[in-house]
Amino acid sequence: MSTSTTAPTAATPAVPPAPKRDWIPVLLMPALALLGLPFIADVPVWLTLTLAGLAMGMIIFIIASGLTLVFGLMDVLNFGHGVFIALGAFVATTVFALLGGWVKSPDALTQLAAVFAAMLAAMLLAGAIGLVFERLLVRPVYGLHLKQILITMGGMIIGEELIKVFWGAQQVPLEPPMILRGSLSIGDAGVETYRIFATVIGLLVFASLVWVLSRTKIGLLIRAGVENGEMVESLGYRIRRLFVAVFVAGSALAGLGGVLWGLYQQNVIPQIGSQVNILIFIVIIIGGLGSISGALIGALLVGLLANYAGFLAPKAALFSNIALMVIILVWRPGGLYPVAKR
């Protein structure tokens, strides 16, 4: 770096060392995985559960990423986020029905094309409905937390009922095409192909989000707005427009997550959104409201723990994640990566 030519004053100190990143939250994942090993005791089982947990965590991350930004940017508590998960999953069942020939095609690429078509349709529709949802339900209650909770929960109930009108109240199967079934074996452990696929999609989403948030002006504005919306306004940008964009993108990602979740479960019910809702709130609280990296780590921790607990003590699976949240909040009250709020 070049040195300044002006006379040195208190305002021109030597170039400082780069500040350290906070790696401790990242280390929690291997720590939790290692902690699980002695309890599970069987290495191949442990490996399978760990990889399943990471895949599940990636899907939860995709769903939670938009929600954490929605809260961070405008303090909006959207308890209706889950409806976009259900919507995405049901759209996928319709796309698979329409493209039945592709899904069952002997050609692997055609099978994948059907999956990508389903993901794209789910994102487009969830994004469009997100726009309407924001306009009708969220905008009238900006700044009013209690009303936000009530009205977005109401929106979720209405959304579920509408889904029942279109797709019926029954469970609908959503089976991945052949190419994504089956498993690879690593030593004695089996890894389902679909989990690898979900993990790759999750990583792509994470990488894209990080790129947008750190390399584009709109991403920088979103991060700045999470910190201090008033100052972003004072610089000449309408925070509400940014918020609508984030809300729509977040809804689209929830739709994508819904497709992945439905394929993971291999079937879809209208209540899928309410089921996942609690997990995603745990995730964004653990991560630090407004933090994308926090949401990723939170989601992976929740995914791991859900799988370990599901194996060791199935009844305690949800409880274990609530306990994890409590422990993390006692340690860091603002979550793993608390966002500096003005």
Place this chain on the structure above:
Amino acid sequence: MAGVHTHIGAYHILHGVDLVVPKGQVTLLLGRNGAGKTTTLRTLMGLWAASQGSIRWNGQDITATDTASRARLGVGYVPESMAVFADLTVAENLLLAAHKASRMEDVDAQRLQWIKQLFPAVETFWHYPAGKLSGGQKQMVAVARAVIEPRELLVIDEPSKGLAPAIVANLLEALKEVKRQGTTILLVEQNLAFARRLGDQVAVMEDGRIVHAASQADFIADQAAQQRYLGLSL
């Protein structure tokens, strides 16, 4: 601003503020703590709504205009709290204030050079998260950000508060230069030794009103007014 009233929640804070900020000059807004200076600036920026009265910009009524549009008219604002974006680097902080640029390379290179010369800390900490800087360095970033593009009006709230003398001296030189380039400045200050080296006009606030307005030269000559409004003489 003419007859501006501002309520914050149930509190009536501004009681009919009349303030004229002449083009090309530096207007000092003085007054004791709690007089309503910050509230006046926030109302000017549209961060609080005026409940009565009007705000005009070059003859155009902007009382109902939102904050973002006011900023786009050419107003740079440095709030009392500095409000740099802690998580973003110094460079990113500046980029966000440059309306015409979507990447750093789009920012006018000459202007950038000028900024870096005025605010050495900006260059030193270019790729450094703004949140990790000292108070003085943050203040430099906040002022640099406000003038990253030529602005018609710069609004600054107590920039010298809590800063070391050397940094205040740097700030003074920078603001003089900003003024020399033709930017109108509205400056809230308690540090009169600093402010009087910039000022052209003086307005004094008390209890949510402007109680005295004069040219700085007249104000400095008027010992009685200084004693009455500020409890000191210059």
